[in-house]
Amino acid sequence: MELESKFRLTKEGEKIFGNGPCLLLETVRKLGSLSKAAKELNMSYSKAWSMINRSEKALGCLLIDTQIGGTGGGGSNLTPVAEYLIKAYRDFYKEAIYILDVLYRKYFEGF
Amino acid sequence: MELESKFRLTKEGEKIFGNGPCLLLETVRKLGSLSKAAKELNMSYSKAWSMINRSEKALGCLLIDTQIGGTGGGGSNLTPVAEYLIKAYRDFYKEAIYILDVLYRKYFEGF
DNA sequence: CAACGTTGTTTTTTCATTAGGATAACGCTC
DNA sequence: GAGCGTTATCCTAATGAAAAAACAACGTTG
Structure with a gap:
């Protein structure tokens, strides 16, 4: 028998942060791109984006600094x-x- | 900001026990009936039954002692x-x- | 200025889990 | 033996999450 535990930071019921967003952000840091991170974690880009977006909205500040266009099409840090x-x-x-x-x-x- | 935590006992991935079954069992103990407990917790009887049944299957032993028919139709302890x-x-x-x-x-x- | 790969966003479709409804079986009481 | 309330079980419906598709906008590179 094993124990499974889950933690999540919330703000008035809204999800802010948990295991999923944490792992996603760490992968973004490694690859410098949200779309590459999504691929690495086998999730759709739209899901990855909405995870970050929801966290940012609930938190009230930005988690990734994005560049659209430019070398390599852009990226996220x-x-x-x-x-x-x-x-x-x-x-x-x-x-x-x-x-x-x-x-x-x-x-x-x-x- | 608040922390939300969830715990669950599992056995090879199968859910055994957690907050839901625990509360349900406590209500069964109080009322002596699974159907009454389900009503008290605003869930359908079939859901309550499947919760208990799944736990029992995963655990390999019985959690409630039931009587079908008889005074009051039966009951569970x-x-x-x-x-x-x-x-x-x-x-x-x-x-x-x-x-x-x-x-x-x-x-x-x-x- | 065309191509490229990324971000941002919306919409649609698919999928899995959950909730609910219906019905049979049961045994005591009257 | 009829009535009652419960357990047991199955089948369908509803809910919600995930996935996928589609497309515009962007800015550097060549």
Whole structure:
């Protein structure tokens, strides 16, 4: 038996940030492009775009800095806010997973 | 900004137990009937039944002890396994929520 | 100035999960 | 044996998410 845990930051019920957007942003940082990141993660561009867009709307500030046209057609890079959020979420996540595993063993060891 | 957390016990990907089944079982214990519990929670009987059934299948043992027919048409009562699971889950949940709130403030206080 | 690959956006279609409705079986009570 | 309320089960409908398609706008490159 295993424990599955999910976390999500919200603002008045609106989704702001979670595992999906975090992974997507990290891939954007690696590839410098939202469309390439979507391909890498096997999701449609429109889904990737709407994930970022929704987070930005709920958050009230930009997560990616985009360029349309130009060399290579354009691209996307992370804003400082996005970098901050990713780091905070990853640190939080790592610690949370560790503690929850301890709790899980404490309460469900026998099962 | 708030943190939303969800937990679920699984076995090889199959859902075993979580917030929904736990609340449903607690309501069954209170009312002595699965159909009454479903009404109290505003869900259809078939949904309530399938929730329990799926958990039992994944778990490999019974969670409710049912009687069909007889006085009042029958009814359902919790098995010792169900009682054990409910208590373990509630204790786990309470402690997990507390710790996660501490972590949340630690990492996202500024936001 | 044409080509290219990207972003931005809308619309349509597909798909999976969930919710609900209908019905049979059951056993006690009257 | 009829009536009742429950459990058990199946089948259909509704909801919502995901995917896909389509197209305009953009700016550098050659």
